[in-house]
Amino acid sequence: MTLPAQRWPALRLTGITKRFGAALANDGISLSVQPGEVVALLGENGAGKTTLMNILFGHYTADAGTIEVAGRALPPGQPRAALAAGVGMVHQHFTLAENLTVLDNLLLGTRPLWRPGAGRTAARARITALSRDFGLAVDPGARVAELSVGERQRVEILKALYRQARVLILDEPTAVLTPQEAEALFATLRRAVAQGLAVIFISHKLHEVMAIADRVVVLRHGRVAGEARIAMTDPARLAAMMVGAEVAAPAVAPAREGGVAMRLSGVSTAGFRPDLRALSLDLVAGRITGLAGVSGNGQGALAALVAGLARPAAGRIEIAGGAVADWSPRAAVGHGIARIPEDRHHDGTIGDFTLAENAVLERLRDRRFSRRGWIDRAAVRAHAEALIRGYDIRCPGPEARIRLLSGGNMQKLILGRVLEEDPAIILANQPVRGLDIGAVGFVQDRLLAARARGAAVLLISEDLEEVMALADVVHVISQGRLSPGFARGSMTAAGLGLWMAGQGFDDAA
Amino acid sequence: MRLEPIAAPTLARRLLPPVVALGCVAVFGGALAALAGADPLAIFGLIVTGAAGSKFAALETLNRATPLIFTGLAVAVAFRARLWNIGAEAQLYAGALMAVVLGSGALPWPGYALIPAMLAAAMAAGALMLIGPAVLKLRFGVDEVVTTLLLNFVMLLFVSMLLEGPLKDPMGMGWPRSPAILREARLPRIVTGLRLHWGFGLALIAAVAVWVIDRRTVAGFEMRAVGAGEAAARFAGIRVPRVVIATAALSGALAALAGLSEVAGLRGALTMDLSPGYGYTGIVVAMLAGLNPLGVVAAALFVAAISVGADSMSRAAGVPTYIADMLLAAALLAMVLALMLTRYRVRRA
Numbered sequence: 011m012t013l014p015a016q017r018w019p020a021l022r023l024t025g026i027t028k029r030f031g032a033a034l035a036n037d038g039i040s041l042s043v044q045p046g047e048v049v050a051l052l053g054e055n056g057a058g059k060t061t062l063m064n065i066l067f068g069h070y071t072a073d074a075g076t077i078e079v080a081g082r083a084l085p086p087g088q089p090r091a092a093l094a095a096g097v098g099m100v101h102q103h104f105t106l107a108e109n110l111t112v113l114d115n116l117l118l119g120t121r122p123l124w125r126p127g128a129g130r131t132a133a134r135a136r137i138t139a140l141s142r143d144f145g146l147a148v149d150p151g152a153r154v155a156e157l158s159v160g161e162r163q164r165v166e167i168l169k170a171l172y173r174q175a176r177v178l179i180l181d182e183p184t185a186v187l188t189p190q191e192a193e194a195l196f197a198t199l200r201r202a203v204a205q206g207l208a209v210i211f212i213s214h215k216l217h218e219v220m221a222i223a224d225r226v227v228v229l230r231h232g233r234v235a236g237e238a239r240i241a242m243t244d245p246a247r248l249a250a251m252m253v254g255a256e257v258a259a260p261a262v263a264p265a266r267e268g269g270v271a272m273r274l275s276g277v278s279t280a281g282f283r284p285d286l287r288a289l290s291l292d293l294v295a296g297r298i299t300g301l302a303g304v305s306g307n308g309q310g311a312l313a314a315l316v317a318g319l320a321r322p323a324a325g326r327i328e329i330a331g332g333a334v335a336d337w338s339p340r341a342a343v344g345h346g347i348a349r350i351p352e353d354r355h356h357d358g359t360i361g362d363f364t365l366a367e368n369a370v371l372e373r374l375r376d377r378r379f380s381r382r383g384w385i386d387r388a389a390v391r392a393h394a395e396a397l398i399r400g401y402d403i404r405c406p407g408p409e410a411r412i413r414l415l416s417g418g419n420m421q422k423l424i425l426g427r428v429l430e431e432d433p434a435i436i437l438a439n440q441p442v443r444g445l446d447i448g449a450v451g452f453v454q455d456r457l458l459a460a461r462a463r464g465a466a467v468l469l470i471s472e473d474l475e476e477v478m479a480l481a482d483v484v485h486v487i488s489q490g491r492l493s494p495g496f497a498r499g500s501m502t503a504a505g506l507g508l509w510m511a512g513q514g515f516d517d518a519a
Numbered sequence: 520m521r522l523e524p525i526a527a528p529t530l531a532r533r534l535l536p537p538v539v540a541l542g543c544v545a546v547f548g549g550a551l552a553a554l555a556g557a558d559p560l561a562i563f564g565l566i567v568t569g570a571a572g573s574k575f576a577a578l579e580t581l582n583r584a585t586p587l588i589f590t591g592l593a594v595a596v597a598f599r600a601r602l603w604n605i606g607a608e609a610q611l612y613a614g615a616l617m618a619v620v621l622g623s624g625a626l627p628w629p630g631y632a633l634i635p636a637m638l639a640a641a642m643a644a645g646a647l648m649l650i651g652p653a654v655l656k657l658r659f660g661v662d663e664v665v666t667t668l669l670l671n672f673v674m675l676l677f678v679s680m681l682l683e684g685p686l687k688d689p690m691g692m693g694w695p696r697s698p699a700i701l702r703e704a705r706l707p708r709i710v711t712g713l714r715l716h717w718g719f720g721l722a723l724i725a726a727v728a729v730w731v732i733d734r735r736t737v738a739g740f741e742m743r744a745v746g747a748g749e750a751a752a753r754f755a756g757i758r759v760p761r762v763v764i765a766t767a768a769l770s771g772a773l774a775a776l777a778g779l780s781e782v783a784g785l786r787g788a789l790t791m792d793l794s795p796g797y798g799y800t801g802i803v804v805a806m807l808a809g810l811n812p813l814g815v816v817a818a819a820l821f822v823a824a825i826s827v828g829a830d831s832m833s834r835a836a837g838v839p840t841y842i843a844d845m846l847l848a849a850a851l852l853a854m855v856l857a858l859m860l861t862r863y864r865v866r867r868a
Contacts, residue, residue: 319754340756351754360748371744371755374737383737 018081020045020208021066021097021177026075028061035061036072037232043177048199048209050219050240052252053229054305054472059212062229063179067092067099080176098170099179104162108155112148112165113137116172133172140171143205145198160191167198178202179210184218196222214252214304216245216511228252249304249507250474262458262498265482268295270331271435271466272347274315277325282311284490288325291485291492293435293466298457299495300481301470304510308490309470310352313439316468317349318342330434343372345435348428348460352439352470354417358424361413365405366394368412369427397426402452418449425456436460436467442476454480474503474510488512522863533861540857544850551845555838562832566846569831570824576831578715582785584816584823586611586794588722589777590801591808591815592729597770599733599810600746602653602763606667607774608798609674610648614641614775616678618782619686619697619789622704630703637704637779645775646768648674653767657760671798679791688788697789706784718780722816725773729812732769742766774798803851807858825850 022042028035036058043049053059064070066077071087078084079095106115117133137150146164154162163183170178180199184192199209199222213219219226220240228236228251236251272293279285286308293299303309314320315327318339327334329345342349351357359368370379370390379389394408401422405415412420421441428436438457442450457480461467471477477484484501486493486509493509508514525532549559571577590607597604604610617640626633648670655661681687682695690698706717732739741762744752753759781793804822808814829843 317754318756338756339754340758343756349754356748356750357754358751360744360751362747363744367740367744371751371757374740380737385735385737385740387735 018078019043020047020080021210022078023062023066024076024078026062026065026077027073028065028070029073034232036065036075038075039229039232039234040075041227041234043208043210045176045206045208046203047225048203048211048223050223050226051210051212051229052214052216052219052226052248053235054214054252057229057252058232059229060181061232063099063181063212066097066179093173096174096176097179098167098173098175098177100163100166100170100181100183102182104166106154106162106165109153111151111153112157112168113150115154115165116150116169120173137168137172140168144168144171144201145194146171160194163191163195164198171202175207177208177210179212181212182214183211184213184215192218214306216248216304219248220245245511245513246504246507249510250503262480263462265296265298265461266464267297267482268464271295271329272316273326273328274322275326275328277315277322277327279311279315279320280323282308282314282320282490284308284311285323286311286315287490289490289492290325291468293468295434295466296461296464297482298461298467298469298480300477300484301468301487302474302477302484302506302510303472303487305472308487309439309472311490312487313352313437313470316342316347316435316437317351317439318347346431346433348431348433348436348465350421350424350428350436350438350441352443354420354424359412359420362411364394364409365398365403365412365415365423366390366408368423369394369397369408372427373431397423397430400430401426401456418445418452421445421449421453425453429456429460432463433460433465436465437470438467439470440472441469442471442473474506478503478506486510488515491515522859523866525862525864528861536857536860537854540853541850544846544853547849548842548846551842552836552838555842557836557838562836562838565832565835566825566828568828569835570828575714576827578713580820580823580827581715581719583827584819585716585719585722585784586777586781586797587800587804587819587822588726588816589780590774590797591804591819592722592725592812593770593772593774593777594801594805595808595810595812595815596729596742596773597649597766598746598805600742600763600766601749602649602656602746602766602770603664604649604652604667604767604770604774605664605802606649606652606670606798607770607777607801608671608794608796609667610645610771610774611778611781611794611798612674612678613644613648613771613778615778615782615789615793616681617641617644617775618704618779619700622700622783623698624701628703630705630707633701633703634706634783637783638776641775641779642772645771645773645778647771648775649767649771650764653763657763675791678789682789682791686789695791699788700783704783705787706780716780716784718784721776721780722819725776726812726816729769729773733812738762738765774801777801803855806855807851809858821854822847822851 019042024040026036026039039062051059061070065072068087068089068091076083079097084095085091107118113134116137134150141148146168148161148164148168154165183195203209211223223240225239226248227234228248230252270292274289274291276288276290277286278288284307301309311320315322318337318341321337327337334341334345355361370393374380379386391408397403398405398408403419403422405419441453445453457467469477469481482498483495484506485495486506488510489512493514545563548562552562553559569576570580590611593607593610594604618637621637621640622633626636649667652663652666655666656663682697686697688696688698709715709717709720733743741757744757745759745762749759777797782789786793800822804815804818807818826847829846833840833843
């Protein structure tokens with residue numbers, strides 16, 4: 011299958027802008043890909059990659075901007091138009107009917123349902139030819155349920171090719187693959203581009219982007235943060251582009267550090283992807299310890315461990331010099347750990363509960379709020395009113411359901427709930443993600459104030475700029491391993507970027 | 520089509536759908552009656568007088584509402600914590616069984632000691648019936664919808680076996696029924712001479728108690744928290760498994776009280792037709808009430824009134840009794856739908 015040579019790009023996005031409420035998810039993004047070219051779309055979670063692809067596929071309508079496929083404008087908001095124009099997408103979560111065969115899945119949606127038998131032999135022959143041409147070995151008669159994840163992905167790619175896609179978009183395709191399967195995928199992609207297909211490869215893994223792409227477009231905070239030919243760049247520079255190299259001048263007073271408030275020594279976890287591998291970390295009083303890293307490198311496991319949600323499979327947790335015996339969320343609260351969870355809607359609050367109820371979620375059993383199992387409603391209400399005043403929570407009142415609050419106000423409540431307890435240890439996991447500028451400043455000021463008071467803070471963030479601005483010591487986490495700590499100002503963004511790309515570790519692959 | 524929650528429903532939004540629903544049920548019921556050859560307008564008067572037109576009718580409605588309040592509360596308590604208890608029927612029979620076992624002579628105690636003992640035993644039995652499935656759910660992830668539903672049939676067959684065997688009344692002329700419970704074991708009438716027993720009073724007390732637990736205690740808070748946001752509850756340090764077990768115990772105990780009150784307040788003995796599906800109707804009652812404990816009382820009264828009134832109407836108007844059943848079913852479906860529409864808006868996708 012060879013596509014005719016074309017004067018225009020296979021796909022061109024111009025000035026795509028999309029706003030969700032106050033947040034700009036996409037801000038004037040322009041991007042084009044030529045036939046026979048692999049363009050990597052690189053960016054952190056929340057950088058706007060998914061929104062952009064949803065606009066391309068007509069699931070959302072852009073507020074501004076145009077989409078052209080092979081020089082022809084695509085009507086907005088029509089998923090079928092993108093398919094018909096030859097844009098094929100392989101989603102992270104496959105869209106296959108598991109109880110049907112590979113052949114049926116490929117035919118699904120391409121022909122009328124009331125002529126089930128028609129043309130199956132011809133279709134089968136075409137599929138066999140396609141899988142041979144592109145090195146996508148898969149049995150057309152096999153049921154999808156019996157296939158491995160790698161094979162299912164091949165079926166998805168075949169599906170796009172069968173529908174004569176000119177542009178193939180792969181969303182984090184290697185996230186579910188073994189290294190060997192990923193190699194096979196890359197071989198397939200190379201064959202496909204050799205035959206004139208245009209490929210957009212969405213990823214946040216730098217080494218893959220270096221391996222497969224011709225060109226890379228980096229998204230950050232909904233904007234194109236940079237663009238480069240792969241031959242002219244390197245992983246460190248890409249990492250810096252991705253997470254923001256420009257370091258805001260931190261108006262941070264020197265730390266007055268105390269003793270070790272919490273010590274993880276040689277802890278490993280089980281059941282996370284990836285797990286922590288014999289990780290040791292000291293959280294020191296009066297210090298903000300920053301944890302940088304590309305998302306999905308063990309931050310989740312570490313946060314769960316500190317929050318009490320997970321127990322170490324090996325190693326020890328010590329608080330104020332003593333090993334903890336029974337570790338649970340309740341024990342963590344009891345040891346005075348202030349926990350700001352990454353997902354404030356799912357873990358931090360109960361949407362249908364009132365603000366007052368959410369404010370006492372962790373502490374209702376304290377004598378302040380209940381006696382012998384009876385809730386002191388006046389005390390609960392007074393506590394909520396104090397938090398609303400002290401943390402400037404904009405809300406209709408303590409009896410308002412928390413679901414109705416904006417993300418920033420929800421985060422202020424969580425912040426107030428834990429910081430009012432005068433914690434010795436603070437776990438702040440992505441504390442400003444998704445917040446507007448004002449709320450970001452508020453949250454960061456409160457964390458710095460807690461540090462000045464002598465709290466040991468663990469700040470987990472995928473935003474390198476934020477970590478470098480706030481943290482006194484920065485560690486990088488990669489594949490569940492922890493880098494040495496770098497004191498404030500002793501390391502550049504590019505240097506940290508190398509560690510984030512997985513270089514420098516003793517057992518680096 | 521998709522549903523969109525309404526943040527702050529207006530008064531019209533709250534009232535209109537139920538009123539329209541009742542209107543639709545009226546039209547449907549009128550058409551049914553006309554098809555059966557009765558005067559479509561007269562039947563509504565007959566339903567109202569049948570449900571509340573006389574002292575006898577009103578008391579009958581209250582008696583019918585009693586087990587529904589208990590099972591409705593049982594379901595509401597469980598569903599609020601996202602414990603899907605479909606087994607109120609089995610828990611009801613467990614309570615009835617305890618009433619008969621203890622009340623028919625095993626404990627020769629005076630009423631003031633015997634009745635509390637029966638209450639405690641019934642509630643314990645009902646609690647155990649649901650704690651089993653709850654433990655299976657927590658330990659092995661077994662779906663409690665399946666286990667509680669199937670336990671209903673297990674329990675019915677078990678009761679049937681007992682009534683044909685060890686619990687069969689020797690004086691029962693061969694019918695599968697238990698011996699009558701002692702006079703001391705019977706729940707007294709609330710007002711002497713009126714056919715309304717203390718089971719109804721107990722049901723009202725239970726409703727208020729559940730409301731108080733729900734709103735005023737740490738235990739109730741934790742049950743609601745587990746139901747409304749399990750991940751956040753766990754993150755906050757609430758011990759989710761314990762809360763689930765406590766919820767199961769409370770729910771099962773409430774359903775068992777339905778069985779106890781039917782036996783000790785109304786029937787005086789256990790038979791296989793003790794419950795015409797009160798355990799299942801309890802689900803409808805709880806849904807109608809929006810899982811609110813006080814709303815359960817109102818919903819149970821509504822269901823009981825329609826059911827008693829429609830029964831009476833079918834006798835008075837000479838239409839087949841299944842028309843009463845159809846009316847009840849239509850009323851329940853329409854009300855559940857209408858109450859959903861008070862909280863959600865239907866949007867085209």
